[in-house]
Amino acid sequence: MTLAALIRSFVRRHAAAYAGAAVMLVGIALLTVWMPRQIGHLVDALVAHRLAGPALWRELALLLAAGAAIYGLRVGWRIRLYAAAYRMGVEVRQRLYARLAAQGPRFYQTRRTGDLMALATNDVDAVEMAAGEAMLAGFDGTLTLLLVVATMAVGVDWRLAGVALLPFPLMAWSFAWISRHLHDRSKQALDRFGDLNDHVQETFSGVRTLRALGLEARSSAVFAELAEKAADSAYWSQRWEARYEPAVGMTLATSIVLSLAFGGWLVWHGELTIGQLTSFQLYLVQLIWPMFAAGWVMALWQRGRAAWGRVSAVLDEPLAIDDDGSVEKVQPGEIALRDIRFAYPGSNNAALDGLSLHIPAGATLGLVGPTGSGKSTLLKLLLRQWMPQAGGITWSGIALTDYTLAALRSGIAWVPQEPILFSASVAENIALARPGATREEVQAVADLAAVHDDILRLPQGYDTPVGERGVTLSGGQRQRVAIARALLADAPLLLLDDALSAVDTETEHRILEHLRSQRQGRTVIVVSHRLSAVADADLIAVLRHGHLAERGTHEQLLAKGVAHSWYAQQWRIQQLEASFE
Numbered sequence: 001m002t003l004a005a006l007i008r009s010f011v012r013r014h015a016a017a018y019a020g021a022a023v024m025l026v027g028i029a030l031l032t033v034w035m036p037r038q039i040g041h042l043v044d045a046l047v048a049h050r051l052a053g054p055a056l057w058r059e060l061a062l063l064l065a066a067g068a069a070i071y072g073l074r075v076g077w078r079i080r081l082y083a084a085a086y087r088m089g090v091e092v093r094q095r096l097y098a099r100l101a102a103q104g105p106r107f108y109q110t111r112r113t114g115d116l117m118a119l120a121t122n123d124v125d126a127v128e129m130a131a132g133e134a135m136l137a138g139f140d141g142t143l144t145l146l147l148v149v150a151t152m153a154v155g156v157d158w159r160l161a162g163v164a165l166l167p168f169p170l171m172a173w174s175f176a177w178i179s180r181h182l183h184d185r186s187k188q189a190l191d192r193f194g195d196l197n198d199h200v201q202e203t204f205s206g207v208r209t210l211r212a213l214g215l216e217a218r219s220s221a222v223f224a225e226l227a228e229k230a231a232d233s234a235y236w237s238q239r240w241e242a243r244y245e246p247a248v249g250m251t252l253a254t255s256i257v258l259s260l261a262f263g264g265w266l267v268w269h270g271e272l273t274i275g276q277l278t279s280f281q282l283y284l285v286q287l288i289w290p291m292f293a294a295g296w297v298m299a300l301w302q303r304g305r306a307a308w309g310r311v312s313a314v315l316d317e318p319l320a321i322d323d324d325g326s327v328e329k330v331q332p333g334e335i336a337l338r339d340i341r342f343a344y345p346g347s348n349n350a351a352l353d354g355l356s357l358h359i360p361a362g363a364t365l366g367l368v369g370p371t372g373s374g375k376s377t378l379l380k381l382l383l384r385q386w387m388p389q390a391g392g393i394t395w396s397g398i399a400l401t402d403y404t405l406a407a408l409r410s411g412i413a414w415v416p417q418e419p420i421l422f423s424a425s426v427a428e429n430i431a432l433a434r435p436g437a438t439r440e441e442v443q444a445v446a447d448l449a450a451v452h453d454d455i456l457r458l459p460q461g462y463d464t465p466v467g468e469r470g471v472t473l474s475g476g477q478r479q480r481v482a483i484a485r486a487l488l489a490d491a492p493l494l495l496l497d498d499a500l501s502a503v504d505t506e507t508e509h510r511i512l513e514h515l516r517s518q519r520q521g522r523t524v525i526v527v528s529h530r531l532s533a534v535a536d537a538d539l540i541a542v543l544r545h546g547h548l549a550e551r552g553t554h555e556q557l558l559a560k561g562v563a564h565s566w567y568a569q570q571w572r573i574q575q576l577e578a579s580f581e
Helices: 003-011 015-047 056-102 105-108 111-158 158-166 168-205 209-212 214-240 244-268 274-286 286-313 373-382 405-410 427-429 441-450 453-456 475-489 504-516 556-561 566-580
Strands: 333-344 352-359 364-368 388-395 410-415 493-497 525-526 539-544 547-552
Touching: 003 015, 003 056, 003 111, 003 286, 015 056, 015 111, 015 373, 056 111, 056 274, 056 286, 111 274, 111 286, 158 244, 158 274, 168 209, 168 214, 168 244, 209 214, 214 244, 214 286, 244 274, 244 286, 274 286, 274 364, 333 373, 333 441, 352 373, 352 388, 352 539, 352 547, 352 566, 364 373, 373 493, 373 525, 405 410, 410 475, 427 441, 427 475, 441 475, 441 504, 475 493, 475 504, 539 556, 539 566, 547 556, 547 566, 556 566
Parallel strands: 364 525, 364 539, 410 493, 493 525
Antiparallel strands: 333 352, 333 388, 539 547
16 A cells, blocks of 8 residues: 555545645635735725725734634644544554564564664654645645636736746756655665664663673664764755755745746836735745645655655565464363474474374473474464464364464463563563452462562562563563463463573472462473473473474383483483582
8 A cells, every 4th residue: 555545545534634624724725815915905005095094904904814814724724634643643553563463473583673663653753744744735735826826827917927937847847856865865764763773672672781791882883873874864864855945945036036027027018006016926925835835745745655665564564374263262172283394484494393292181291302302383383473384283173273363372371481571560460461360369370380479578569560571570580470470361271481491490399389289171381491390291292303202201201211212311411410409
């Protein structure tokens, strides 16, 4: 969709606001055209000594009233128009946010967070200006131009009007030339601002790492370079925009010189009165606004086009995962993976290859294996963050693709390797999945996650703000708050992706004991490098190089011996390491 099509659609949906503003502008244009003509008649009457005393004051009062009416109408159309234009900004931001929320990991692998933030702020502002001020300024300027030129030609003298308009084709050519360059410069300026925004966002997110590595000076140098590029691009964009004004000024100056020369000649030969020439010059002065409006509109439009090109590229980006399912509720049951093959985009090696696995309903599966063996990838396929290239996954006998994404994700509680907490209180972070949960329910799941006592030691207890991404909490506390949040969701499937790596073995044991005692038919998949976390699982699956290498209970896998079992070998190594601690 082009920017013009977007604005047409918006104007149709908010026709009343735009029509009201347009009616006010028509009134302004008519009064603006009437005033010079009235002043011309007034001058002729004064020269002929036909106007004096109360009649003169009435004429002046009428002009003042017209000026006051123009002022009121200008205020009115701005209120009507800007209210509508701001609604467009809200709508575009809502569409952008909804699209970003629906995109999958593949999209975010090729997009930068800071640039996406710039789209939602700087770029949408430019689109909003194009839909608001540019639209009505263009309408106002065009209407004023047509009325003024028509009045000059019909009401004063068509020959004088023709001479005054001689420089205008040159101005039109200048505008077209400037607009082409301005569009390119505006897009470059928006891109550079996105680069700067992205660097700032990354710097603030990783500020502690930068300080720990002593990279403040290097980061500042990169920022200075990006800021210089952004400023330079914005400067060149403004330079091209500024060229509209000299084009207007030269056109107007040439037009005034030509009209005064030819108009004086007409007055000298008695073909034009002084009052008419005065009116004509006032009309010519009134062309200043349409001409400046044209330059302003072109600048706003080119900036809006460049911004909408960036925003629409994101809105039109196909969703990484199609939401074509029709089943709206997940029923607890067996999970089956059959001959799964999956490779990440751009990778020649499969993360999972020929994997088949059955997980009984209500069972606990321990998923272990070397780094890069495909454990987290398997969870991402269950979450439908990615789709396998071959094979299929069913839950309760229904293919995952047949569930709606909303149903599937409401049926799964997931604690990732790096849990995300939001800038809110501890209680609000735990109750994220169930905002209406009572404080007693929040405390109950916090106790199950072995974080209740830690929370009580915080300055404000459960009402303590955790800061951005939970910065005020330790790694283990963040993990346990995330586990409590997942437990409160009470989903039929719980995924723990190495979610106990930052807690000690004693706390890990307590959490797992609580999970077993409160499982209540919930299926649990525990991914862990620490084998003690899966020792009591109903089934343990060992992945190696994307294949299912071993499967069985803890005792069955140990019985194979260290020579034939990766699990048995790693168990012995970890037990020896624990004995030296």
